[in-house]
Amino acid sequence: MSGAEASTTRRHLPVAFALLLIAILVTGHGRASLGIAAASSQPERIPSGDPLPSWHDGPSKKAIVDFVARVTRAGGPDFVAPPARIATFDNDGTLWAEQPVYVQFAFALDRVKALAPQHPDWRNRAPFKAVLDGDMKALAASGEQGIVEVMAAAHAGNTTDEFATIVSEWIATARHPTRKTAYTDMVYQPMLEVLAYLRANGFKTYIVSGGGVEFMRPWTERVYGIPPEQVIGSRIKVRHELRNGQPVLLRLPEVDLVDDKAGKVVGIHQVIGRRPVAAFGNSDGDFEMLEWTTSGSGPRLGVIVHHTDADREWAYDRASHIGQLTRGLDEAPKRGWVVVVMKQEWRVIFRSDGK
Amino acid sequence: MSGAEASTTRRHLPVAFALLLIAILVTGHGRASLGIAAASSQPERIPSGDPLPSWHDGPSKKAIVDFVARVTRAGGPDFVAPPARIATFDNDGTLWAEQPVYVQFAFALDRVKALAPQHPDWRNRAPFKAVLDGDMKALAASGEQGIVEVMAAAHAGNTTDEFATIVSEWIATARHPTRKTAYTDMVYQPMLEVLAYLRANGFKTYIVSGGGVEFMRPWTERVYGIPPEQVIGSRIKVRHELRNGQPVLLRLPEVDLVDDKAGKVVGIHQVIGRRPVAAFGNSDGDFEMLEWTTSGSGPRLGVIVHHTDADREWAYDRASHIGQLTRGLDEAPKRGWVVVVMKQEWRVIFRSDGK
Numbered sequence: 001m002s003g004a005e006a007s008t009t010r011r012h013l014p015v016a017f018a019l020l021l022i023a024i025l026v027t028g029h030g031r032a033s034l035g036i037a038a039a040s041s042q043p044e045r046i047p048s049g050d051p052l053p054s055w056h057d058g059p060s061k062k063a064i065v066d067f068v069a070r071v072t073r074a075g076g077p078d079f080v081a082p083p084a085r086i087a088t089f090d091n092d093g094t095l096w097a098e099q100p101v102y103v104q105f106a107f108a109l110d111r112v113k114a115l116a117p118q119h120p121d122w123r124n125r126a127p128f129k130a131v132l133d134g135d136m137k138a139l140a141a142s143g144e145q146g147i148v149e150v151m152a153a154a155h156a157g158n159t160t161d162e163f164a165t166i167v168s169e170w171i172a173t174a175r176h177p178t179r180k181t182a183y184t185d186m187v188y189q190p191m192l193e194v195l196a197y198l199r200a201n202g203f204k205t206y207i208v209s210g211g212g213v214e215f216m217r218p219w220t221e222r223v224y225g226i227p228p229e230q231v232i233g234s235r236i237k238v239r240h241e242l243r244n245g246q247p248v249l250l251r252l253p254e255v256d257l258v259d260d261k262a263g264k265v266v267g268i269h270q271v272i273g274r275r276p277v278a279a280f281g282n283s284d285g286d287f288e289m290l291e292w293t294t295s296g297s298g299p300r301l302g303v304i305v306h307h308t309d310a311d312r313e314w315a316y317d318r319a320s321h322i323g324q325l326t327r328g329l330d331e332a333p334k335r336g337w338v339v340v341v342m343k344q345e346w347r348v349i350f351r352s353d354g355k
Numbered sequence: 356m357s358g359a360e361a362s363t364t365r366r367h368l369p370v371a372f373a374l375l376l377i378a379i380l381v382t383g384h385g386r387a388s389l390g391i392a393a394a395s396s397q398p399e400r401i402p403s404g405d406p407l408p409s410w411h412d413g414p415s416k417k418a419i420v421d422f423v424a425r426v427t428r429a430g431g432p433d434f435v436a437p438p439a440r441i442a443t444f445d446n447d448g449t450l451w452a453e454q455p456v457y458v459q460f461a462f463a464l465d466r467v468k469a470l471a472p473q474h475p476d477w478r479n480r481a482p483f484k485a486v487l488d489g490d491m492k493a494l495a496a497s498g499e500q501g502i503v504e505v506m507a508a509a510h511a512g513n514t515t516d517e518f519a520t521i522v523s524e525w526i527a528t529a530r531h532p533t534r535k536t537a538y539t540d541m542v543y544q545p546m547l548e549v550l551a552y553l554r555a556n557g558f559k560t561y562i563v564s565g566g567g568v569e570f571m572r573p574w575t576e577r578v579y580g581i582p583p584e585q586v587i588g589s590r591i592k593v594r595h596e597l598r599n600g601q602p603v604l605l606r607l608p609e610v611d612l613v614d615d616k617a618g619k620v621v622g623i624h625q626v627i628g629r630r631p632v633a634a635f636g637n638s639d640g641d642f643e644m645l646e647w648t649t650s651g652s653g654p655r656l657g658v659i660v661h662h663t664d665a666d667r668e669w670a671y672d673r674a675s676h677i678g679q680l681t682r683g684l685d686e687a688p689k690r691g692w693v694v695v696v697m698k699q700e701w702r703v704i705f706r707s708d709g710k
Contacts (some may be wrong), residue, residue, distance in 0.1 A: 083576065265595050273569075275585045288602065
């Protein structure tokens with residue numbers, strides 16, 4: 001990459017995301033430095049006929065079930081016609097685990113390692129040397145420009161079809177650094193039940209994530225039952241080209257949408273074109289999505305998953321560098337949003353726990 | 356609008372669209388100058404059990420029915436699983452009429468007239484004076500900048516909710532300049548049948564139009580059975596704001612996507628995230644969409660509606676300033692695309708004809 005190209009890339013790439021990653025790295029939350037307690041694997045008995053068997057009876061389960069009953073009661077005051085039953089879900093920290101680092105960041109590091117043989121100069125060149133050495137402190141020291149170079153190298157320069165294959169192959173084999181399990185087994189069983197429960201009641205379920213849309217689409221249908229066209233995420237620009245007479249879309253190192261905070265509302269508007277009636281998140285990056293959803297007229301449901309279980313998962317909120325949750329906790333009561341206290345309300349955490 | 360703002364607006368607004376409109380105007384295709392023959396209103400008998408009763412038995416109907424039979428035959432070599440049954444449709448000229456001018460351009464002119472009382476200076480200021488005087492030659496003479504100013508005034512500056520209401524009210528009352536019928540009655544009955552037929556066979560039907568997505572979404576569900584989230588179109592940028600504590604999306608005079616030609620492939624990728632198996636268009640603006648669709652592996656269907664009926668609709672192709680069709684006609688045979696000869700293959704044209 002020339003100096004001019006690097007400058008252009010830096011200008012366009014998601015600065016907020018890069019800064020977040022730097023914060024993670026410089027505070028020592030590199031993945032080698034983070035431990036996690038062994039997960040409990042004692043699934044409780046599942047009451048038959050219960051649509052949310054992994055949820056303890058409690059305020060959150062009651063709020064979700066009551067909401068669904070109200071909007072589906074034909075002739076009732078809160079009835080919502082099926083086409084308007086749109087529910088949106090954040091991904092990282094809401095549908096699957098986001099600790100110790102976003103899964104997509106782990107992918108980026110692995111991707112740089114996989115590409116290294118084609119780039120012998122990376123062996124002695126920052127920031128790639130830091131990635132290849134597994135030296136997170138040195139990567140952090142390379143600053144925003146370094147992170148951006150890593151993310152660009154990992155995500156751009158191939159076609160959309162090629163990238164989908166790369167993601168599919170990675171997600172099939174990659175393992176969580178401490179749990180040593182597939183990332184797709186670290187999806188939350190209680191949330192899988194909410195997805196299925198809503199769909200059984202005529203809802204269309206969407207992912208609305210700050211993560212890259214093309215990083216999610218290859219596996220969301222299999223893992224969540226959510227097809228590609230119901231996945232909204234951050235995206236980079238693409239360029240239509242012909243290669244040997246065949247059209248391809250080439251992925252460019254330029255950001256097209258940062259689907260986080262107010263960007264989630266923009267993404268929802270662009271892709272769905274109407275306001276959801278229910279939204280689920282876990283961090284302040286989801287605040288505007290919940291606000292947008294619950295400020296519409298008629299019945300609305302806003303839900304925040306609060307990570308409170310340091311034994312079975314992780315406990316984090318206001319001080320966390322990933323999934324920071326401050327304003328959501330402060331304002332949930334007055335806005336009528338449901339806060340799921342994970343430790344008390346979830347019988348099991350991960351899909352893999354129930355196996 | 357200040358000079359600097361006008362400059363910014365001009366830089367960002369859809370130049371291709373503006374140039375197209377100029378071409379329409381300068382060549383005298385103003386709506387006052389275009390006539391149309393009265394449509395036949397003698398619907399033929401509909402054979403019972405025929406999913407496409409407004410289609411004569413002919414090569415296009417056979418190709419469509421054969422394709423659907425092949426992809427839905429469980430265990431057959433061309434079976435396509437239901438989630439992958441994605442079909443995309445251009446709107447202007449494919450699902451509804453686009454002559455003598457795009458419906459959205461008629462909307463823009465009416466919108467300027469509706470806004471004029473709030474802008475007394477428009478009475479004597481180009482390009483608005485030309486619109487208010489109904490002087491299409493003068494509007495054309497105002498050039499690209501003039502057209503862009505008209506389109507920006509008509510489309511930006513309000514919230515997405517406000518704009519949806521404006522469109523809904525306009526489409527309910529506006530009438531086609533020569534047929535004097537609602538635009539939503541000038542949708543093609545044979546294509547409504549194709550939409551319903553595909554959906555009955557497990558397809559998800561999408562609109563992929565060069566027109567503005569927010570101009571279509573308020574009425575596509577009612578008219579075509581296509582919900583807002585299955586409408587892809589050109590879009591302008593929006594900005595998230597709070598007004599009296601309530602979130603709104605403000606429509607800005609900056610283009611975000613021109614969903615035409617290769618832009619249709621980009622729009623499909625952004626919103627759907629997988630390749631359609633069938634695509635329907637009518638102009639060279641649809642070429643790349645059909646190419647993208649039919650160059651995937653497995654069974655594929657590409658269809659071009661050829662406007663050949665000067666009596667019942669309009670006849671136009673290579674020389675037309677709207678819906679120009681040259682490359683599509685030239686390459687359809689070798690690419691295996693179906694060309695619908697409207698005059699010979701459609702028993703009726705408009706939905707209103709069958710009433």
